[in-house]
Amino acid sequence: MQRLTSEEFVALATQNSDSYWFAPAFTTLSKAFYADKMVHGLLLVSPEMSGKAEFAAKLSKSILCNASSGVQLAKPNLENNTAAVEAELNQRQIGYSCNQCKSCQLFNSGSHPDLYFNDRLLNKQGKVKQNISIDQIRLLTDKLSSTAQMNGWRIGVIASVEKLSRGAFNALLKSLEEPGQQTLLILLVNQFYRVPQTIRSRCQKLTFDLNSKQLVPWLMRQTQCDIATAEDAIKHTESAPLAAKVFIENGSADDYSQLSRDLDSLLNNQLSPQQVFSQHKHLDEQLWRYMANYFTQVPLKRLTDPLSPYAKLPKTSAFDLYNQLLQYHKGQSLGSNLQFQLQIESILNHWFEIGRKIVHYSNHTH
Ligand SMILES: [Zn+2]
Incomplete structure (x- = not known):
């Protein structure tokens, strides 16, 4: 399992991968977000190499973006022109960001003050450590409970929740038990059964529908391969889209x-x-x-x-x-x-x- 740096993570938000399997998940989250019913903990569960990190990057950037979060939009005046207001609300979609506001610029430069990304660290010999430590999680939860600098939201992302040490899980649990207003923890998971029940029960589980009927044409578009090659790659990679793509390209x-x-x-x-x-x-x-x-x-x-x-x-x-x-x-x-x-x-x-x-x-x- 590869380690992701913060710089690589934020760069994923601007990647144009045409990932069709993101759309239904974004729609689900949009409904919750604009109805003011966003959860505090999101468990994003799908096989390795299906784009979870890219999805999390786009989601974070979008929520932090001043345009989609509505900070710069006037409160809809519901008394006149309801249809127009409704149309505008429908157009707002989590997963997209304006890429121009102050928040988006900070995000792109990797210095957004309200985004905390965590993956395993390197040890003194430059090797990837086995676990995400309790200290990392404490730092993350401290930051989530401090005052937001931009539009009010603070977002923490943990790249591989399976890699949390036991102590780190307990520290994370505390943060999920007493979440602050406008905070979101996005936890990326390859293997759901590795996540303790206590964490599961406090999060919303979100999965991708990796329907292979759409996966074949997507792979053919992405790699210019023929249908047999696409089908073969999918078979060998358990329908993980990015793994199938790499399988063909390499x-x-x-x-x-x-x-x-x-x-x-x-x-x-x-x-x-x-x-x-x-x-x-x-x-x-x-x-x-x-x-x-x-x-x-x-x-x-x-x-x-x-x-x-x-x-x-x-x-x-x-x-x-x-x-x-x-x-x-x-x-x-x-x-x-x-x-x-x-x-x-x-x-x-x-x-x-x-x-x-x-x-x-x-x-x-x-
Ligand atoms: Zn923006």
């Missing part, structure tokens, strides 16, 4: 095919688990997804190609490894690089051993 389809071939060779005992790991470990986070995807394809191949080594596999072996992989992955964000290596190698070892029995058996019967 030629990751080749990475995946190579990994599949090597996993086949591993099953045939032509490669060792260590060889497979060292050739693919650079894929990092994607390695889980690709391996999981490979194992889900195996039952189909078992059926369609009776001569393949898959056909001789015990029925549920690939499925069992898939489940094991998921379990490891769930526990992984707390783990180290060493743990990542041990877990992947353990799966590879199993696959090799399953293959060894088949190879052994074939040698004796043919």
Whole structure:
């Protein structure tokens, strides 16, 4: 999981990504915002690489913008020209900002006094720390409870809530229990089950509808690819739009095919688990997804190609490894690089051993 700096975060607000899946979420928030029913805690839950940070940046900028927040707009005079007022209200939409007011300018320069962005920090060796610390959260909640400098709103964004230490969760909870007026905490979450119930119950959960019918044409527009490439990329990236886009742009389809071939060779005992790991470990986070995807394809191949080594596999072996992989992955964000290596190698070892029995058996019967 990549770390995001404050500068990178604010830059996302001006990115034009044509992300169709933002619109329904912005509409939901607009209704609440203009009805004065905005929540204090927002849990934005969606898979990694689906644009949560960009959404949060656009949302923050928009709420802080003097135009959309209505600070510079005269209070609607409801007695005359109600239709015009209503039309104007309908046009105001959270998610857009004027990009010209003082607030937008401060936001763009990364120095908006009422925006507090948090991600993991670097340690003295320049490596990304494992957790977001209690001190970071205390600083954030202090700032949220101090006086606003601009239009009244103060916004805190936490890039990966899964990375909060236990103490940090408790500090965050305090802030959610006694929120100040016009404060908003935007919490970005990849894995909802990692968020404690106490935090969940005090936040509004917001998810993206990553409908693949729209995702295919979006990918084709973004990368100029054909329909088959788009569909293939979506399959390999669990419908996370930005992951699918990167998959196409980086030629990751080749990475995946190579990994599949090597996993086949591993099953045939032509490669060792260590060889497979060292050739693919650079894929990092994607390695889980690709391996999981490979194992889900195996039952189909078992059926369609009776001569393949898959056909001789015990029925549920690939499925069992898939489940094991998921379990490891769930526990992984707390783990180290060493743990990542041990877990992947353990799966590879199993696959090799399953293959060894088949190879052994074939040698004796043919
Ligand atoms: Zn503005």
